[in-house]
Amino acid sequence: MNGWPAQRAGIGGERAGGGPVPVVLVGAGKVAHAAHLRELRDLPDELHLAAVVEPDPAHIAALHRVGLGAVDRYASVTAAARAGARAALVCTPWWTHRDVVLECLAAGLPVLCEKPVTLDPAEIEELAAAERRTGLPVTAGYMKRHDPVVRLFLDHCRARLDRARRLTVDIHDPNAPHQVAHLLPYDPPPFGPQPPPAREALARALGPAASQAQREAYARGLGGSLIHQVNLVHAVLAGSGRKLAGRLLHADGWAQGAGVSCRWRPDDGLLVDMTHQRLPAHRRYREVLEFTASDGVATLTLPSPYARDEAATLTVQSWDPAGGPAERRVYTAEPGQTGFRRQLLAWARQLRGEPGSRGAAGEALPGLADVRTDTRAVREAALRLA
Structure with missing residues (x-):
């Protein structure tokens, strides 16, 4: 789904050249450190890691050791959205995705969720209903x-x-x-x-x-x-x-x-x-x-x-x-041109509503x-x- 209302996405009407999109990282565990964080560090003009929601203090402390500097920690996605986050990168364990994605959509944040988004058909339909209700897209982390x-x-x-x-x-x-x-x-x-x-x-x-x-x-x-x-x-x-x-x-x-x-x-x-x-x-x-x-x-x-x-x-x-x-x-x-990097680039273009913000072979980003x-x-x- 492309072209959702900018005010609903919380991007405030930004378009091409509007600067990096402030993102909240939900879950700073293995996949975040092994893949996404190092790409975010190297894409400062596209995405800005503005906030993190992570209960483990050791994982928070580790953010400073990968060159990301000070990142504000929040107790919830809702609090991070109020502080300025405009999109959510969800890297929590797969069985938590349903609750986390629903919270992100309710807070007005479009989502990129690591795979599997969910393995439960009933949860897929629940998330799809929330996506339709909010007008905000859930992008699946099929980085390949x-x-x-x-x-x-x-x-x-x-x-x-x-x-x-x-x-x-x-x-x-x-x-x-x-x-x-x-x-x-x-x-x-x-x-x-x-x-x-x-x-x-x-x-x-x-x-x-x-x-x-x-x-x-x-x-x-x-x-x-x-x-x-x-x-x-x-x-x-x-x-x-x-x-x-x-x-x-x-x-x-x-x-x-x-x-x-x-x-x-x-x-x-x-x-x-x-x-x-x-x-x-x-x-x-x-x-x-x-x-x-x-x-x-x-x-x-x-x-x-x-x-x-x-x-x-x-x-x-x-x-x-x-x-x-x-x-x-x-x-x-x-x-170095990894699927993770190109996925984040495509997502950033989608978030800003840039022309050509689509995935492989001209398709919409996987959802x-x-x-x-x-x-x-x-x-x-x-x-x-x-």
Whole structure:
């Protein structure tokens, strides 16, 4: 949703060139320190970290150690809005998002919310109703959609969808403290069981008949990771009439929940396969998406989402059906141009109402409609797990 009334967004009629948008950060934990805060520090002309809502004093103290200077701390989003914040970046644990986003919208703040915005279909509808009521957008934190090489991959797939045969995703994820330890100014939290509030949220989202294994996979391998790639597949399929939900062939879990895989058949000509493995001993994150068409293959390799010294690489190989020469092209973005950075830039342009403030391939920034579609697919997969 673009073009909401500026006075409702609290931006006071600012447009292009109106200066950085004052933002409240809600939750200064792992993802904030590992990704968003260092980007905010480097984008002072776009977004100004004006306030933070965070109950942990250690996390507040850590803000000073990442070069952000003094940031005012507030007890609530409402108080931060009264003090001048005009938008909210929500980085709290996923099971708190419903309450936090509703508070932001009630305070007049448009929202960028980390994924998963919610894994509960009922909460999605509640948030969508609040979005309509306030006229303020909730942008979903699908930062991969903003990576320039990912955008090339999506464009390539869309242009050849009539020739598509298979789209695969393979993720090797340490999902361990060492993956982000060098990015945090405090010891990262250990990987462990879901806390009681998360377990309660998962029970509501999946229903009382769901097993513990299904709930764990839904929160992590499916809803915590593969939901990103489900969103990319939906971006490829958009407007084609194809979908994932309702077309699931199977979903499997193994290694005591450390591995999960799903297969969909959006139509008779296309298979979509996705696998996520948690491999704590691996020192590096690895993600590969491959699109196979009848006349070529496109392979997208992505580094850790927290990496700044690596970039995505897209390799496209194609063959002339008439027997002409093969063609091979390789695309790589400059290091440092992360999806997180470009997501914040796109959001800042949207907040200021600038022309061209849209996301990948001219689409509106991902929002609750995307969340609804993606959640249907991963929830169905979770409930199908044996």
